[in-house]
Amino acid sequence: MSSKDRTASDNSMKDLFYSHSGNLIHKWDHYLDIYPTYLSQYRGRRPTILEIGVSHGGSIQLWKQFFGNDCQIFAIDINPECSRLEEEGVKIFIGSQADANFLNEVAHQIPDLDFVLDDGGHFMDQQSLSFEILFPKVKQGGQYIVEDTHTSYWPEFGGGLRKDGTFIEKSKALIDSLYNYHLFEGDNVRTDNITQNIESISFFDSMVIFQKRLRAQPFHKQIGKKTINPYVVPEIKKPKSLSERILAMFSKKQAEEIHPFVRNDGGIDEIK
Numbered sequence: 529m530s531s532k533d534r535t536a537s538d539n540s541m542k543d544l545f546y547s548h549s550g551n552l553i554h555k556w557d558h559y560l561d562i563y564p565t566y567l568s569q570y571r572g573r574r575p576t577i578l579e580i581g582v583s584h585g586g587s588i589q590l591w592k593q594f595f596g597n598d599c600q601i602f603a604i605d606i607n608p609e610c611s612r613l614e615e616e617g618v619k620i621f622i623g624s625q626a627d628a629n630f631l632n633e634v635a636h637q638i639p640d641l642d643f644v645l646d647d648g649g650h651f652m653d654q655q656s657l658s659f660e661i662l663f664p665k666v667k668q669g670g671q672y673i674v675e676d677t678h679t680s681y682w683p684e685f686g687g688g689l690r691k692d693g694t695f696i697e698k699s700k701a702l703i704d705s706l707y708n709y710h711l712f713e714g715d716n717v718r719t720d721n722i723t724q725n726i727e728s729i730s731f732f733d734s735m736v737i738f739q740k741r742l743r744a745q746p747f748h749k750q751i752g753k754k755t756i757n758p759y760v761v762p763e764i765k766k767p768k769s770l771s772e773r774i775l776a777m778f779s780k781k782q783a784e785e786i787h788p789f790v791r792n793d794g795g796i797d798e799i800k
């Protein structure tokens with residue numbers, strides 16, 4: 529779905545934003561096209577939300593308008609001034625998203641969440657720690673959204689192109705974890721309760737969205753009548769160089785393990 533289609537099908541968040549006259553909100557315009565794809569499902573369904581980064585409280589007002597006044601909003605900000613913005617249905621915790629004890633305490637006090645939105649300090653350690661502690665609080669089928677991930681490319685936020693430890697590099701590494709069932713023995717990727725519960729990762733300009741759902745071991749299956757002789761990839765026969773021979777020996781070692789494709793084979797129900 530293109531951004532244009534999305535806007536055509538649900539531009540109400542954009543309309544609400546551009547007609548907003550309440551407390552100050554600060555959003556990139558294109559976020560308002562992306563959010564409805566993931567979040568419209570919660571409209572009128574009293575979602576439970578956690579937003580990191582309150583600022584003037586404008587986004588809290590926008591969420592109330594978009595999801596309904598009876599949604600339950602939890603928010604975090606380092607600025608004690610923000611506690612003035614608490615109101616019915618809005619609980620604000622004052623502390624730093626870079627403080628593990630504080631985040632664990634918040635996590636302990638709040639119910640499971642439909643989605644988390646990290647629009648806080650945008651430093652690498654803040655985004656990473658918050659993700660590790662708060663992703664487990666997201667319900668199955670929910671989302672963990674990190675905004676303004678362009679800071680992963682900005683030195684003043686601890687970023688830099690392909691620099692180790694940025695939130696974007698962390699998110700890229702989590703793509704490998706999505707493929708854990710297709711890897712060979714000894715292939716080293718992160719596999720734990722968090723990675724096992726990431727169903728998909730969507731990368732946008734300045735935003736990363738993690739869709740949460742427990743992944744079971746996948747399997748492939750063939751059903752139906754065979755109709756053609758399958759294409760066989762021709763083996764290229766030519767004298768092998770030393771490096772090619774070493775490579776071939778290494779591949780042979782791998783071939784002795786069960787190939788992941790075989791491991792995930794659900795069999796064939798062939799109709800004659």
Ligand SMILES: C[S@@+](CC[C@H](N)C(=O)[O-])C[C@H]1O[C@@H](n2cnc3c(N)ncnc32)[C@H](O)[C@@H]1O
Nearest residue numbers: 553554581583587605606607624625647648649
């Ligand atoms: C971009 S503003 C939030 C904007 C708001 N969500 C909106 O859409 O209008 C970022 C907020 O994060 C807060 N902040 C900065 N560092 C923080 C930290 N370490 N922990 C929690 N909040 C932090 C700032 O005080 C500020 O209010």
